[in-house]
Amino acid sequence: MDRRQEILQSATKSFTLFGYKATTIEQVAKIANVGKGTVYTFFVNKEELFQEVVLNLIDEMKRETDKSIDFNASFMHNAHTALMKMLQFRERHLLFAKLVEEEKELRTPAVKQMLLEIEREIISYISARIQMGIEKDEIIDCNKELVSYMLFKTYLAFIVDWQSTHEEPLKEEDILALFKETIFRGLAKK
Amino acid sequence: MDRRQEILQSATKSFTLFGYKATTIEQVAKIANVGKGTVYTFFVNKEELFQEVVLNLIDEMKRETDKSIDFNASFMHNAHTALMKMLQFRERHLLFAKLVEEEKELRTPAVKQMLLEIEREIISYISARIQMGIEKDEIIDCNKELVSYMLFKTYLAFIVDWQSTHEEPLKEEDILALFKETIFRGLAKK
DNA sequence: AGATGACCGAAATGGTTTTCTGGTCATTTT
DNA sequence: AAAATGACCAGAAAACCATTTCGGTCATCT
Numbered sequence: 001m002d003r004r005q006e007i008l009q010s011a012t013k014s015f016t017l018f019g020y021k022a023t024t025i026e027q028v029a030k031i032a033n034v035g036k037g038t039v040y041t042f043f044v045n046k047e048e049l050f051q052e053v054v055l056n057l058i059d060e061m062k063r064e065t066d067k068s069i070d071f072n073a074s075f076m077h078n079a080h081t082a083l084m085k086m087l088q089f090r091e092r093h094l095l096f097a098k099l100v101e102e103e104k105e106l107r108t109p110a111v112k113q114m115l116l117e118i119e120r121e122i123i124s125y126i127s128a129r130i131q132m133g134i135e136k137d138e139i140i141d142c143n144k145e146l147v148s149y150m151l152f153k154t155y156l157a158f159i160v161d162w163q164s165t166h167e168e169p170l171k172e173e174d175i176l177a178l179f180k181e182t183i184f185r186g187l188a189k190k
Numbered sequence: 191m192d193r194r195q196e197i198l199q200s201a202t203k204s205f206t207l208f209g210y211k212a213t214t215i216e217q218v219a220k221i222a223n224v225g226k227g228t229v230y231t232f233f234v235n236k237e238e239l240f241q242e243v244v245l246n247l248i249d250e251m252k253r254e255t256d257k258s259i260d261f262n263a264s265f266m267h268n269a270h271t272a273l274m275k276m277l278q279f280r281e282r283h284l285l286f287a288k289l290v291e292e293e294k295e296l297r298t299p300a301v302k303q304m305l306l307e308i309e310r311e312i313i314s315y316i317s318a319r320i321q322m323g324i325e326k327d328e329i330i331d332c333n334k335e336l337v338s339y340m341l342f343k344t345y346l347a348f349i350v351d352w353q354s355t356h357e358e359p360l361k362e363e364d365i366l367a368l369f370k371e372t373i374f375r376g377l378a379k380k
Numbered sequence: 381a382g383a384t385g386a387c388c389g390a391a392a393t394g395g396t397t398t399t400c401t402g403g404t405c406a407t408t409t410t
Numbered sequence: 411a412a413a414a415t416g417a418c419c420a421g422a423a424a425a426c427c428a429t430t431t432c433g434g435t436c437a438t439c440t
Contacts, residue, residue, distance in 0.1 A: 003383095024432060035384040037435080046433065104294060116355060146360075146368045153347035154340055161343065165306060170336075178336045186376030193414095214401060225415035227404080236402065 004042045006032040012053045016095045019102040020050060020111045047110050054095075054114050058121050061089060065125075075133035079184055080176065082129070083155075087172045090159065100160060123148045139187040151183065194232045196222045202243045206285040209292040210240060210301045237300050244285070244304050248311050251279060255315075265323035269374050270366065272319070273345075277362045280349060287350055313338045320377075329377040341373065 010031035014023040025046055029036045043049040068085045069078050096118065103111045126148040133139040158175050200221035204213040215236055219226045233239040258275045259268050286308065293301045316338040323329040348365050 025434085026432075036433090037384050038382085040434065041382075105297070107295070119355065140371065142371050143364070143368060146364065147372060149352070150344055150347070150368065150372065153351065154344055157340070157343035157347075162339070165309065174333070174336065178333060178340065181330065181332050182337060182340065182373050182376040184376070186372040186374070215403080216401075219415095226402090227415050228413085230403065231413075 003032070003034055003038060007034065007039055007042060007049075008052065008056070011049050012056070012095075015050060015053055016098065019098050019106075021102065021106055021108055025049075050110060050114065051117075054118065057095060058118060061086075062125060064089070069129075075136065075138040076180075076184055076188060078129070080180065083176060083179060084172070086155065087159075087175060093159070097160060119152065123152050126151055133187075138189060140189055142187060147183075147187070154179075154183070193222070193224055193228060197224065197229055197232060197239075198242065198246070201239050202246070202285075205240060205243055206288060209288050209296075211292065211296055211298050215239075240300060240304065244308065247282070247285060248308060251276075251282075252315060254279070259319075265326065265328040266370075266374055266378060268319075270370065273366060273369055274362070276345065277349075277365060283349065290346075290350055309342065313342050316341055323377075328379060330379055332377060337373075337377070344369075344373070 007028065010028045011023070014028050014031065025039055026036050028049075029039050032039075039049070043052065065082050065085050068081050070081075096115075099111050099115055102108060103115055123145075127144045130139070130142070130144040130147055134141055134144070158170055158178075162170055197218065200218045201213070204218050204221065215229055216226050218239075219229050222229075229239070233242065255272050255275050258271050260271075289301050289305055292298060293305055313335075317334045320329070320332070320334040320337055324331055324334070348360055348368075352360055
């Protein structure tokens with residue numbers, strides 16, 4: 001495998017395991033079996049390496065989600081499977097969870113910025129799907145900006161916040177059912 | 191006014207303005223025009239003074255909300271007015287916003303605990319209202335625990351989080367409309 | 381020409397001293 | 411006598427400084 005890929009992979013591993021700050025370039029280089037300087041021939045600095053790692057993950061999620069969407073099926077059905085997919089991603093989201101935590105306690109600016117980027121990215125993705133639903137006349141003509149924001153925040157609340165007040169994490173089917181019973185049901189036309 | 195009230199009022203002002211940690215007992219005493227020792231004849235310690243301040247605010251909110259509820263009107267209508275009331279409380283919620291912030295950056299245990307208390311309190315309040323709606327057969331038989339949690343978190347997201355990514359705060363009517371279009375609409379029976 | 385690791389300065393860390401503040405209580409005030 | 415007070419104390423937080431760590435560079439090596 002080419003060196004760039006090698007480095008990217010090591011970086012992903014390290015960021016996921018230790019977070020942004022606790023990951024050192026030297027560490028990444030060692031895992032990738034290259035010298036420290038080599039990292040800098042492919043990435044201008046730590047921040048951009050980080051960015052690339054995160055962007056890669058987002059892309060993967062988008063691709064996966066897109067793949068699970070059936071453009072002939074109903075909005076409801078697709079929303080269901082997409083959300084399900086997301087939920088099953090939970091472990092993969094470990095990096096995100098790690099970052100959220102790091103941002104909360106270390107206040108690393110690079111992390112905060114990246115987290116905002118992720119938020120923007122995901123919300124715009126959801127927004128586009130909602131737009132399609134509206135155009136297909138399957139859901140009511142709502143403020144898609146706000147609805148996306150709401151879906152995103154609600155999802156996060158259940159995945160991340162819930163644990164901090166409750167012993168055991170929510171079961172996927174419960175989250176799914178709740179979304180269907182409330183927001184999705186409310187959005188459905190008729 | 192009696193000294194106890196005086197102190198309570200100064201404390202509220204100070205906590206709201208500066209947060210928990212940055213509020214000193216001496217400061218509170220000075221504003222209330224009493225000696226420091228006097229504070230301790232009415233409240234066992236800083237934490238309990240804080241608790242009383244917060245509990246007062248919650249109580250006030252509950253009373254206000256209850257007052258605005260018409261037990262003969264529909265769930266939808268009441269949910270609307272209650273939410274409206276909450277939104278108009280926004281400035282009063284300054285304390286809560288301040289506390290959320292403080293908890294995020296200072297990790298004050300007393301604050302974290304109080305925040306959880308507030309969450310519990312509010313969610314149980316919402317939960318009770320939903321139960322009523324279910325009993326009156328006005329809304330679907332949902333998981334009231336989860337729905338309350340969702341409503342609470344969504345509300346917070348719009349009131350607190352939104353500002354951090356967007357320039358101007360959301361307009362009350364937009365938030366209201368969104369809740370009606372989505373969650374409330376979804377909950378409504380048929 | 382591309383890779384490397386010793387090297388540099390800025391930033392983080394840890395340990396020590398100083399300052400601050402919650403809480404007490406002997407004294408004063410009413 | 412009962413209530414109020416502020417000087418005082420101990421422990422927590424802040425400020426300070428010495429030392430280490432780590433992102434980034436570049437002269438050297440392959």
